[in-house]
Amino acid sequence: MLEIKNVHKSFDAHTEILKGIDLKINKGDVVAILGPSGSGKTTLLRCINYLERADSGTMIFDGEEYDMHAISKSSITRIRKKTAFVFQNYNLFLNKTVLQNVTLGLTSGRKMSRADAKDAAMDALRRVGMADRIDAYPRQLSGGQQQRVAIARGLAANPEIIYFDEPTSALDPELIGEVLNVMRHLAEEGMTMLVVTHEMGFARNVSNYVLFMDDGKVIEQAPSKEFFSNPREERTRSFISSILKKGES
């Protein structure tokens, strides 16, 4: 359902962040993007949702082809209506309650009626276990709770795919589990997900496909079982072992 080809991006003349990325996601896939800091994972995700504009590249979304550099505003809007994005630092609307955070995009962006929006929002909030905190403001919630609300905000619009940009990296260790749990449930329900993450457990056990990036290139991509049990590239092997060592210490 989503395919991108040969995506390039640099922020200045000397440093190319993305050096020709290809990626294909089928409906129901959960794809994990792994890689060391600075490898371009987050930039790739932001380019895919047009928060950054790629210098070049092609996107095929739902059978339609787009030039990722010259794409029109209306095409971006059309694509975004079918996607959701979960940020590393949640980015909940700070002046809105939990419920308003979820309904705002539905009523103002998608012109849904208030009643329908509230139903969809409550449904989404129940799925992430936050239905009992609908009147709280973001600053009154823990990081894990905020991230679950952010996931509900994305879910409520019934997207075809959800992008996660390091969704647990800003969380205290004891709060990571609740967010990963929600994500695991979504995966089990068949949600298509593209997840930039450092969580090896999630990549190994929940995602069905792993893409390893380093220095702006895809070094290796494989079904997750194969990726972890039998990595082909030397760089992949050293990355996996360095992460696993960190986990043990």
Next chain:
Amino acid sequence: MSERVLQILQDAFPQLVEKFFTVTIPLTLMSFSLALIIAVIVAMIQYAHVKGLSFLCRVYIWIVRCTPLLVQLYLVFYGLPSIGIVLDAYPTAVLVFGINEGAYMAESMRGALEAVPSGQMEAGYCVSMSYLQTMWHVILPQAFRTAFPALSNSLISMVKGTSLASVITVTEMFRQAVVINGRVYESLALYTEVALIYLAFCSVLTLLQRWGEKKLSAYGGTR
């Protein structure tokens, strides 16, 4: 204090208060509303880096902030008629006060807009909201909270600033005091009385500001 002076103050008080509520306050409110509208528009144009318009906004702020308010009043009221633009005193005062304070408030608003984390706008985009929708529902409300103390400052300063309208013949409270003083010659007593009325009202505004800040930061407060 002699009985005569007390009598003068007593007689003057209702006249001063009347002018305060019928001229000073409405003049302030109208000027402040105008200033607020200008400030929000100018700040949004600069925040969005609209080409051309951004430059005009900077020129506006530059000129207004770098010339005295008194000169601006004279220029519009006494100067413009010579090229055929004749405005009554009261509309002149509203216009000049609004345009003048608008420049300062635009800078407060711009700073507040820029203090809203950029992720807020991105989050709006990602839930299919447009730039203007996110601006209206998310960015501006947060910016107003941040700018609230600075805007309160402007309002309080404007209440007192309207006394300058006296020089272009608007009979607000201060000019009323000048007129009365012309008859009775009790400058110290009368101008102290005027000062106390300003002080009392601005003290109320100061308390309101405190209360407003508490209200704003109670739940949805962003800092």
